Amino acid sequence: MGAYEIEIERTSSPKEKPQGEALGFGRFFTDHMFLMDYDAGEGWHHPRIVPYGPIALDPAAKAFHYAQTAFEGLKAYRTDEGRILLFRPRSNLARLNRSNERLSIPPIDEELALRALKELVRLDRDWVPSEPGTSLYIRPFIIATEPALGVSPSRQYRFVVILSPVGAYYAQGIRPVSIHVEPDYVRAVRGGLGAAKTGGNYASGLRAQEGAAEAGHAQVLWLDGVHRRYIEEVGSMNVFFRIGDAAVTPALGGSILAGVTRDSAIRLLRSWDVPVEERAISIDEIVEAHESGGLKEAFGTGTAAVVSPIGELHWRGERRVVGGGETGELCRRIYGSLTAIQYGRAPDPFGWTEPLDGQP
Amino acid sequence: MGAYEIEIERTSSPKEKPQGEALGFGRFFTDHMFLMDYDAGEGWHHPRIVPYGPIALDPAAKAFHYAQTAFEGLKAYRTDEGRILLFRPRSNLARLNRSNERLSIPPIDEELALRALKELVRLDRDWVPSEPGTSLYIRPFIIATEPALGVSPSRQYRFVVILSPVGAYYAQGIRPVSIHVEPDYVRAVRGGLGAAKTGGNYASGLRAQEGAAEAGHAQVLWLDGVHRRYIEEVGSMNVFFRIGDAAVTPALGGSILAGVTRDSAIRLLRSWDVPVEERAISIDEIVEAHESGGLKEAFGTGTAAVVSPIGELHWRGERRVVGGGETGELCRRIYGSLTAIQYGRAPDPFGWTEPLDGQP
Structure with a gap:
């Protein structure tokens, strides 16, 4: 399999989607997530979509100690016709790489990341809510995973994308x-x-x-x-x-x-x-x-x-x-x-x- | 069991201790670690020593996104007579609580934490190296674990203590x-x-x-x-x-x-x-x-x-x-x-x- 092919493992136990209740912000997550790993020497590799679930890290992983992390936030919206639109995903991925540069995190391939975002949202598209003002919040993030306590840039990272259906921010109308x-x-x-x-x-x-x-x-x-x-x-x-x-x-x-x-x-x-x-x-x-x-x-x-x-x-x-x-x-x-x-x-x-x- | 009793689960597969090789800093970890959890309402609870191993967190855990974390670093030293001394642990635990205050993390009980440090070091005391200049580095840390993407203090935390035998910093003598x-x-x-x-x-x-x-x-x-x-x-x-x-x-x-x-x-x-x-x-x-x-x-x-x-x-x-x-x-x-x-x-x-x- 090529380094740029995204492997997909579908969940065997899809979750209940929150129905009618207050979605709020960032409290519910969809059935799948995207993962990709980085090792010094090997670079970014093994892009894959897997069932949403815990991330297991060595307790010495640098993200826990030195906050060598970067993240993004963007949204997908469901149109009245049922199509799904991402809003300016390329701008967010370009900014993620600018954050990476500041944090001494190796850059990601923005085209691959965009493909990953789209593939993940497509797989979990039934999670994109349709009530007025709702949307699917997309949270790409990178964490330093090398288990080593020396203060220096990590030699291992994980790139993760999770999705969260979010409620209308202004359910009662815009309020100052x-x-x-x-x-x-x-x-x-x-x-x-x-x-x-x-x-x-x-x-x-x-x-x-x-x-x-x-x-x-x-x-x-x-x-x-x-x-x-x-x-x-x-x-x-x-x-x-x-x-x-x-x-x-x-x-x-x-x-x-x-x-x-x-x-x-x-x-x-x-x-x-x-x-x-x-x-x-x-x-x-x-x-x-x-x-x-x-x-x-x-x-x-x-x-x-x-x-x-x-x-x-x-x-x-x-x-x-x-x-x-x-x-x-x-x-x-x-x-x-x-x-x-x-x-x-x-x-x-x-x-x-x-x-x-x-x-x- | 009382909230302040430290449960101990011993490892069934002790690791090889690094021998003779360069220990370096924070690269090897001992057989056990200390854990304690916090939930809003329940407070800090379930202090326990368990085999050293991965920490599994929801990918939405706030530590990954908003760096709501605090840590400490201190050392235990082996004397020529084989006794083990901690250096100023109370100062480090007091500072941890000052860091907690700044990070909106609930304070820990310093007496309990000191007892936990001692119990953990005692259990893994064979890991405290004896070569000149070596020591056991102790890394207590707290991470926000609530799986929620809203930017606000977490309602769940984990307190972890890990131990790492470390080499002589100045194996070749102090060098400017x-x-x-x-x-x-x-x-x-x-x-x-x-x-x-x-x-x-x-x-x-x-x-x-x-x-x-x-x-x-x-x-x-x-x-x-x-x-x-x-x-x-x-x-x-x-x-x-x-x-x-x-x-x-x-x-x-x-x-x-x-x-x-x-x-x-x-x-x-x-x-x-x-x-x-x-x-x-x-x-x-x-x-x-x-x-x-x-x-x-x-x-x-x-x-x-x-x-x-x-x-x-x-x-x-x-x-x-x-x-x-x-x-x-x-x-x-x-x-x-x-x-x-x-x-x-x-x-x-x-x-x-x-x-x-x-x-x-």
Whole structure:
């Protein structure tokens, strides 16, 4: 068998699919998963689809100790006609290789990985839900598996893809959330891991997120680690502000993730002739824009929610309601346009959707 | 059975112990490991010693995705009389709980964990090597095991302790190493994870370490992420400089690890009436001290090597030989005194060593 042929072992005991109940996010997993191994010398090999099940690793596997890992998140959507569309999978796989580079993980073959994604989704296609707003979340990830405690890049890895049917993020309609602007904890800093999609950035955010939740806020707005002044991300999403007529979002300076939804939003906005500024934005500028009435909207962008409007910002003890606490016009328009493309209900002028091969 | 009784399942197939060959660091593991589980509601439960073997986790386990992990590293030493001494285990377990706090991991019972460490080492005591300079490395670690992709603290964890017989770090005698001062990559920043012993800090250092190794250097000297000027750590060790008659080491400002060996070195130095300054040290100060002849020594401290003398520093294209490229007096004295205490060859005025219970 060639190195690029994907071996398939079908499950003999398909699981019950969650029915009618709240799917939530990332709580149910399909019948199969994709695996591929790497050994120094041999390279990536043995791509295969197997029944979903536990991964057994030596307790000394480097992923457990040194977080040498990278991951991605993307979605497949079921159209009204029952076709299945992946959204920008090539962008996610290209980013996975950029994360790999930062984490000293050997690059994967993006074409093979795309084929694996499609083959896996095709095999588990009955798991792609059809209720409004639902989708199939795809989680490719790579973990260092060499059982050795020396601090150095692993000589063995496993690439895994798992699938999770996820519920509508906005089952009750889009609702703006309350955000805590974090003064102390830092998510990532230039020179660090912030631009890579890797576990450490998420571990680093948990404590602040817990504190914000205890105070009744949905998420944290992260400021930069150098000046503690420039806005970086909101929760694990990129963030946009509408100031006057322009959409403003932090520039990709090495400490924030180059979100695929961020990029999609920017391209949509520009196609509508909305001026987009990618630049440094200080929290002081946001406060001033709020006080002068220039701050019209604030929202996050990410794969899970598509957009998440910010209804209020809490900073230095002050509560600042944004856009009257309502979902703003740009946010709503991005949500409508992106989801219409994702579900195949609108033309796809950017070529973002990718149908499964060989589907009707 | 009480929650605090440690169940023991002995291996039925003990492994060959590595004989005479180079043990290296963290490559061989003993016959048993300690496990304990956590579930929200139930708390930590089911402490047990079982045969060393693979850990099977759901592929959605949060440790794989969000690096919600913490670990420790300490050692057991065999004395000339065959007794086994743990070195400062309580300090490491206290630090594990500080890491847990930062990572939103529920605290462990330090007394139970100490008992577990001792019971595990006692069971595998024949694995503690006796050749000069060898020891048994103890790696306690905690991983988030809940199979759920939402970014939030896990509701399930596993605490694991594994043991690895390790070789003499300085089989050929202490040898000073060449160090690359890193101008671009950052290990950690204040407000981030730097003070916690968690995977993300190590993942973040791999790329720079690879670059340094390619250029012929043993390790990276990390500068702070804010000013890119103040010295933080060397590789995964704390760092000391002897400037004039004083030992100077970076203060614990939240971005560096509070090393147990660092603390031991400071207390030894003070007991010798060597002035110790814990404060900010810029790379410019080191350059100036080098040029004026005031920089007498530089060395790292850590559990694996105890001390690691720095023979040369490479910064902005310049090679600066420290202490004539030889191991300095303070470094050598700390090494001699610490190892004498660790191997039970000298009195232990600080109460740092902890014998196994019930050993002869």
